[in-house]
Amino acid sequence: MEGDTTARADLGAAGRGAGRGEPLLRVEGLAKHFPVMAGFPVRRRVGAVRAVDGVDLTVHAGEVFGLVGESGCGKSTTGRMIARLTEPTAGTITYRGLDITRLGRRRLRPVRSEIQMVFQDPYSSLNPRQTVGTIVGGPMEVNGIDPPGGRGRRVRELLETVGLSPDHVNRFPHEFSGGQRQRIGIARALALNPRLIVADEPVSALDVSVQAQVVNLLREVQRDLGVAFVFIAHDLAVVRHFSQRVAVMYLGRIVEVGDRDSVYSRPRHPYTHALLSAVPEPVARDGAGPGPDGEGGGGSVRERIRLAGDVPSPADPPSGCRFRTRCWKARERCAAETPPLVRLEGDAEGHLTACHFPEEPTTAARGGDVVLDPAPTTEPHPGTSP
Amino acid sequence: MNAPAGAAGTPEPFLSVRDLRVRFSTEDGTVHAVDGLSFGLERGRTLGVVGESGSGKSVTALALMGLHDRRTASVTGEVLLDGHELTGAPEKKLERLRGNRVAMVFQDPLTALSPYHTVGRQIAEPFVRHTGASRRQGRLRAVEMLGRVGIPQPARRVDDYPHQFSGGMRQRVVIAMALVCNPSLLIADEPTTALDVTVQAQILDLLGDLRQEFGSAVVLITHDLGVVAGTADDVLVMYAGRAVERGPVREVLRDPQHPYTRGLLDSVPRLSSDPEEPLVPIPGAPPSLLVPHPADGSRAPDGGGPLRGCPFLPRCAFSGRVEGGDRCRTERPVLPAGRGAACHLTERQRRTAFAEEARPRPGRP
Numbered sequence: 001m002e003g004d005t006t007a008r009a010d011l012g013a014a015g016r017g018a019g020r021g022e023p024l025l026r027v028e029g030l031a032k033h034f035p036v037m038a039g040f041p042v043r044r045r046v047g048a049v050r051a052v053d054g055v056d057l058t059v060h061a062g063e064v065f066g067l068v069g070e071s072g073c074g075k076s077t078t079g080r081m082i083a084r085l086t087e088p089t090a091g092t093i094t095y096r097g098l099d100i101t102r103l104g105r106r107r108l109r110p111v112r113s114e115i116q117m118v119f120q121d122p123y124s125s126l127n128p129r130q131t132v133g134t135i136v137g138g139p140m141e142v143n144g145i146d147p148p149g150g151r152g153r154r155v156r157e158l159l160e161t162v163g164l165s166p167d168h169v170n171r172f173p174h175e176f177s178g179g180q181r182q183r184i185g186i187a188r189a190l191a192l193n194p195r196l197i198v199a200d201e202p203v204s205a206l207d208v209s210v211q212a213q214v215v216n217l218l219r220e221v222q223r224d225l226g227v228a229f230v231f232i233a234h235d236l237a238v239v240r241h242f243s244q245r246v247a248v249m250y251l252g253r254i255v256e257v258g259d260r261d262s263v264y265s266r267p268r269h270p271y272t273h274a275l276l277s278a279v280p281e282p283v284a285r286d287g288a289g290p291g292p293d294g295e296g297g298g299g300s301v302r303e304r305i306r307l308a309g310d311v312p313s314p315a316d317p318p319s320g321c322r323f324r325t326r327c328w329k330a331r332e333r334c335a336a337e338t339p340p341l342v343r344l345e346g347d348a349e350g351h352l353t354a355c356h357f358p359e360e361p362t363t364a365a366r367g368g369d370v371v372l373d374p375a376p377t378t379e380p381h382p383g384t385s386p
Numbered sequence: 387m388n389a390p391a392g393a394a395g396t397p398e399p400f401l402s403v404r405d406l407r408v409r410f411s412t413e414d415g416t417v418h419a420v421d422g423l424s425f426g427l428e429r430g431r432t433l434g435v436v437g438e439s440g441s442g443k444s445v446t447a448l449a450l451m452g453l454h455d456r457r458t459a460s461v462t463g464e465v466l467l468d469g470h471e472l473t474g475a476p477e478k479k480l481e482r483l484r485g486n487r488v489a490m491v492f493q494d495p496l497t498a499l500s501p502y503h504t505v506g507r508q509i510a511e512p513f514v515r516h517t518g519a520s521r522r523q524g525r526l527r528a529v530e531m532l533g534r535v536g537i538p539q540p541a542r543r544v545d546d547y548p549h550q551f552s553g554g555m556r557q558r559v560v561i562a563m564a565l566v567c568n569p570s571l572l573i574a575d576e577p578t579t580a581l582d583v584t585v586q587a588q589i590l591d592l593l594g595d596l597r598q599e600f601g602s603a604v605v606l607i608t609h610d611l612g613v614v615a616g617t618a619d620d621v622l623v624m625y626a627g628r629a630v631e632r633g634p635v636r637e638v639l640r641d642p643q644h645p646y647t648r649g650l651l652d653s654v655p656r657l658s659s660d661p662e663e664p665l666v667p668i669p670g671a672p673p674s675l676l677v678p679h680p681a682d683g684s685r686a687p688d689g690g691g692p693l694r695g696c697p698f699l700p701r702c703a704f705s706g707r708v709e710g711g712d713r714c715r716t717e718r719p720v721l722p723a724g725r726g727a728a729c730h731l732t733e734r735q736r737r738t739a740f741a742e743e744a745r746p747r748p749g750r751p
Contacts, residue, residue: 041716070582071553176672207438212653212667219664234582237655241665260661278587280612281656284636306591307584310552 023058030055030091053252064229064333073249079198116189119200122181126173133169139191158187179210198230252320258351268358274305309336399426406463415678419445421627432604432617442627452480462652485512489564493576495556499548506544531562553583575607633725644727670701
């Protein structure tokens with residue numbers, strides 16, 4: 001696909017050349033409060049669900065920005081606001097220097113073709129009565145774009161890009177498997193040569209073996225076409241495989257953001273830490289010597305942090321730090337003061353954490369993980385393998 | 387049919403499944419959802435059943451519970467629970483077992499609970515029914531169970547309705563309901579798939595604790611190899627309605643023997659692997675399990691499934707190494723008793739093949 005260069009390629013190159021100076025997308029103080037109505041016969045607004053409550057982020061050209069968090073943390077709402085599918089309550093969204101937060105339909109149109117979306121469910125996001133050709137060609141038709149060689153040819157090209165046979169243009173979505181449908185969704189998102197794709201859980205409905213195919217495809221698209229992504233997912237391992245920068249959300253706010261390696265190997269926020277430790281990894285559990293993987297036993301002594309309780313309701317979030325109700329380090333200050341999202345001492349540039357009592361940066365190569373609550377084994381620790 | 391039991395001379399395992407087949411007739415033909423499955427499970431052990439969607443794992447769970455509709459599904463084979471035959475048993479007998487000796491935890495706690503009844507009533511129902519306890523005793527038992535599964539203030543929450551609980555708490559309620567009669571077999575079908583990771587960890591810990599406390603045998607059905615790694619003693623890998631590999635969890639994860647298991651392990655993104663390396667997917671998709679109505683007459687000779695040979699053949703990278711050319715296509719590989727894989731590769735062929743096609747595994751340069 002290296003030779004398959006279009007205008008996209010130089011855009012990607014330009015983005016890389018521009019470095020981190022000018023972001024493609026800048027989001028500031030973004031918030032979405034859904035009203036809670038109650039009462040009879042007159043329904044009144046009795047409160048608000050603060051789905052997103054003050055999110056700042058930037059995405060650079062050609063970069064993959066991962067947004068992780070558990071259900072209800074506001075990651076999808078954030079994505080939908082970026083794509084202007086949901087109206088923000090407050091905050092600004094600046095795309096390529098243009099404030100698009102309140103742009104009207106007409107003025108938004110050129111922006112819409114540059115910001116595309118890939119949805120989670122490949123079954124409900126494709127019209128079952130349209131052929132693949134109509135679906136993928138739809139964005140061009142709506143925008144009145146006639147690419148050189150015609151729309152038909154472009155559609156076939158796109159199908160090839162996403163690894164489908166161009167001969168499938170006349171088939172209907174039901175004739176495809178889940179993974180193939182997601183490929184169709186990606187082809188549709190690519191139809192207008194977007195600069196930014198908001199992908200909301202694009203692989204979570206797929207089986208692992210197929211999920212890997214789609215993740216690899218997204219990586220190819222991003223590298224070859226230089227498209228930037230806002231990649232929303234709950235699966236930390238998937239996000240790690242696709243993102244350059246990662247933000248962790250909790251109850252409508254970003255609690256930690258930074259370069260992937262920095263966040264994953266040296267998490268400073270207790271929530272990030274707990275989240276990482278809760279991911280079950282398919283690694284043999286006991287310490288009976290290092291496995292054939294030669295991981296130095298890293299997998300067998302993974303730390304475990306048992307978080308108590310559930311995420312509180314976003315309709316009535318805790319004061320101060322929102323994580324404090326589940327945090328083992330919480331003190332009075334956490335309830336009184338909202339911790340700002342700042343760079344902590346010893347962290348890499350761009351690694352920001354919102355916590356009053358952050359975790360120690362574990363600089364000792366966290367190849368595997370630290371041991372907080374190791375599985376009860378008598379075997380020695382990592383590093384003992386030759 | 388070779389028995390699934392381990393060493394010769396051992397008595398029948400607590401749960402013994404032999405040559406289980408589940409077929410559904412549809413408008414287009416017969417779907418062979420489970421196609422000759424055999425396994426055994428002892429008390430106090432957890433068997434992880436792993437597979438992707440459509441591999442027949444949930445259909446197996448429903449068959450164990452006798453929950454398939456007899457009008458549309460044909461269930462054959464043998465399911466012996468402590469010596470009692472379950473397949474084809476009269477509904478009355480199954481009713482006495484279900485919720486009493488055999489219980490199930492479903493994936494989605496919201497649909498598994500009735501929105502119209504308090505959780506206390508729902509937990510007490512099987513208890514009252516199977517033990518003949520009074521409703522008052524049932525209520526006390528419900529409070530006790532809610533406490534056991536870690537719901538704070540159980541005496542107060544017992545009168546709440548399911549919608550007043552969060553997802554993780556609801557799953558605890560479902561687990562309390564399943565365990566209320568001290569079942570000797572618990573079937574958990576994707577019990578944590580609908581939950582967030584931090585809550586998933588809580589529920590898996592809870593299931594582990596409760597298994598120790600109650601000494602039940604657990605069948606844990608999941609698509610997530612990570613969940614199996616942390617919870618199960620043994621694992622059964624399913625593909626296209628068949629078991630393709632079985633063994634102790636540790637051995638299967640460390641040294642997978644079936645090309646499918648290996649492919650599955652390779653395609654999982656891990657926190658410990660190199661994120662710059664592309665993932666290694668299994669090409670293609672699982673086969674269809676539908677046998678069209680015999681308009682064209684060509685049914686498999688054993689009168690069985692849609693696939694005569696190895697179901698994984700179209701996606702397998704190693705079939706070329708099997709001696710005897712066509713065996714993968716024509717001969718169904720048998721899953722040996724104990725540790726093993728249903729594959730025509732010999733042990734030596736497999737070792738050389740897997741070593742030669744070494745893939746970048748986590749930690750390897």
